[in-house]
Amino acid sequence: MRDNDGQVEHIYREKTDRRILRKNPWKDVRLHGTVLVLVVIAELIGTITIPLSHDVKITIMPLIYTIILGLAFYLVKPIKWIHRKQARIAEGAMMLFIGVLIAKLAVSSGQSIALIFDMGPALILQELGHLATILVLPIALLLGFKKESIGMTNSIGREPNVAVVVDKYGFNSPESRGVFAIFIIGTVIGTIFISFLVTFSLSFLPLHPYAFAMASGVGSASMNAAAIGPTLAAFPGMETQIEAFAGFSNLLSFCVGIYIVIFVALPLTEKMYNWFEPKIGRDSIVKTKEDD
Amino acid sequence: MPDFIDGSENVSVHGIFNWILLLLIFSIITVIGNYLGYKHPIGDSFIGMCILSLITLVGVWLERELPFNISSILYISVMGIILAFPGMPTSQTVLYYVSHVELLSIVTVFLAYVGIGMGKSWDEFKALGWRAIVITILVIAATYYGAAIVAHIVLVATGVPAV
Known part of the structure; x- marks a missing residue:
């Protein structure tokens, strides 16, 4: 083990590497078999849309x-073949699979470079x-979060943001727990919440129609879809422009957003944390537990 | 200078072999999901996954091989952008095959591993509770309003008529 004076990345790298590089993680039929079954079940069920009213629907x-x-299979007692060992391998393998996700996003970025230049300053600046x-960071501190707040408030906490935070701080860090919490809660309630938020804002905020369209690209496909619905209904006759801006803005949030998070948002959040934490930080509400 | 440390280390042949097999398993599961969910042809999307896996493999290898303390995410991003850049000889082929792999198919498989790996931290998640829900709602609202207000200001400033 090399001496790496506090370099978080390398500490986690040592740990995941031990599981991934020195053992034979691909041999775990229980884990990969389970994932295959989960994916087949999920894709066969497909996307379910539950309309609540004319504009609002849960996707x-x-x-x-x-x-x-996946979480249920680990937690539920009758399922005997997914243990801590499988969870550890899954965790290590995940660090590698993030790369595939990032590669796909990068290919989309490269492809749309010309479009990025064409669409003008508004699209890029709104990112x-x-x-x-x-x-939101000071509020998170007042509610008793510590380093979790860095993961929670640096971005909207969707897939690419999770990837960036996990890669920077490691899977078991408080920052990653924070971004995972936002991710899970956002996955469950984000879509319906943003539908209501957009409906409400359209009636009360006198903004440019294109601004509403661009803002709906928050970096999550389901939230984007939920936000476009009410926007289209509010500006009849502008469907094409609104769809174009919303779709492209979401693409931007996925590809350019990553770099804003890496180079601007995370360093800025850390600075804010260091400045605010001694002033308004509370006792941590999260009990720290040593892994391994 | 704590930022400039030698991040290189040797990866054994056995380790690279493990990476390749894991990426292969991931690709096979993704292609199956991609076929079931989006009816993309299995052959084309498998080649797409192989291209993405190869980019990943080179990225994680470079992270350890080169002496810079740079995350593999950046190597992978730069390679992906360059390979797909319009006018590059590779772009047509890469775009054709990679477009057959839906982002959501990759995410679905990825999140199955995340879900299983996350089980270990479940108790801490429970401790996050209602406060995390409050923060999530505020974060989503801040993202939406932040983007809407900046877009509005730029649109008005650049004189785009509010049709």
């Missing part, structure tokens, strides 16, 4: 089934508007 996508079923999440 539940296969990715929500696999994360919840910086996402930094507003950092304003």
Whole structure:
């Protein structure tokens, strides 16, 4: 083991590498077999849409089934073949699989470079508007979060943001627990919440129609879809433009958003944390538990 | 200078072999899900996954091989962007095959592993409770309003008429 004076990345790397590089993680038929079964079940059920009213509908996508079923398989007692060992391998393997996700996003970025230049400054600058999440950090501190708040408030906490935070701080860090919490809660309630939020804002905020369209691209396909519905209904006759801006803005949030998070949002959130924490930080509400 | 440490280390042949087999398993499961969910042809989407896996493999290998303390995410992103950049000789092929792999198919498989790996931290998740729900709602609202307000200001400033 090399001496790496507090380099978080390398500490986690040592740990996951031991599981992934020195053992034979691919041999765990129980784990990969279970994942295959979960994915088949999830894709066969498919996306379920439950309309609540004319504009508001809940969309539940296969990715929500696999994360919840995966967690359930670990927690539920009658399922005997998924233990801590499988969870550890899953965790280590996940660090590698993030790469595939990032590669897919990168290919999309490369492909749409010309479009990014064409669509003008508004589309790109509004991505910086996402930094507003950092304003929530003091509230998180007042509610008793510690380093979790860095993971929670650096971004909206969707898949690419989770990947970035986990890669930077390690799977078992408080920052990652924070971003996972936002991810899970956002997955469950985000879609319906944003439908209501958009409906409400359209009636009360006198903003440019295109601004509403661009803002709906928050970086989550299901939330994007939920936000477009009421926007289209509010501006009849502008369907094409609204769909184009909303779709492209979401694509931007996925590909460019990552770099804003890596280079701007995370460093800024850490600075805010270091400045605010001694002033308004409370006792941690999360009991720290040593892993292994 | 704590930021500039030698991040390189040797990865054994056995380790690289493990990476390749894991990525192969991941690709097979993703292709099955991608076929069931989106009816993309199995052959084309498997080649797409092989391209993405290869980019990943080179990325994680570079992270350990090169002496810079740079995350594999950046190596992978740069390679993906360059390979798909319009005008690059690789872009047509890469785009054709990778477009047959839906992002959501990858995410679905990825999240199954996340779900299982997360089980270990369940008790701490429970401790996050209602406070985390409050923060989630505020974070989503802040993202939406932040983007909407900046977009509005730029649109008005650049003189885009509010049709």
